[in-house]
Amino acid sequence: MESRVRRSQEDPDLGMLAGRLLFAVQGELFGALAELGFDDLHPRHGAVLAYLEVDGIRATDLSRLSGQHKQVIGTMIDELETLGYVERRPDPADRRAKLVCPTERGLAQMTAADKMMTAMQERHARRLGREKYADFKTTFIDVVEHQRRG
Template identity: 35%
Template sequence: MSSDIPGFELPLRLLLGFRVLIDELHAELGRQGHPDMRPMHGFVMQAIGRGSTTAVDLGRTLGVSKQAAGKTIDVLERIGYVERTVDPHDTRRKIVRLTPHGVDALVRSGRIFETLRERWVGELGEERVQALVTDLRKVTPPDLFRLDTPGWFGTL
């Protein structure tokens, strides 16, 4: 089977599509009161969710070391998105949870992604966007919220 499109273009276009959406998301989050949010923060905040976690568990979920998770927690705590508290069941452990500011960022992100999807629909049409998502579902694992991408990219 032959194609005028080289094989390497597919992953690069998928990555660029992701990058365009994430860049537009963060530009809008900045306008809506979250100028310090960075793409990595979204992975971390999704991993914490509405519950709580520890640096060890967060590192495991993200595929990074406890130290790397701890550094990101430090940043998010400093800019007001998470807070650390003592685990009521084990006072030696610190648990991390989102602050109201962090929850607000996630809620706004969801709304912004809906707006961005609608822009794509305006450009490509509803049927093509639906087909794109349907086709990607066929060739990707079912776990939509796989959050270990930071660890997968690794470090230099």
């Protein structure tokens, strides 16, 4: 049997590569956010924060978009509400439903994170070349969506 360590170094599988990318992006993003005063956030909160809309979004949509179970998203929303980043409001389109809406602190975090993610992507686009980076993203999106469909 081939050494898993050697394989992970010489020919990492999709899971290894995706994990390495996720952890590196999260490390940079949440480290920089902490320096700006958002030090109470953790990478797990990204399942909500990455998909949060200025005008709000339903928890079921957050679950679908992030690929996380509704219970996990509910726990993250509870935590973010306690930390002051989001609040639940009635959905004007359906009073029985709730929207998860960013607070002022949440909006400030969203703005900062968007700038950081744009800068991160720009850095890679400059490094690889814009066309190559655009091709990479298109291919990566295709692989992710195909995998999600099973």
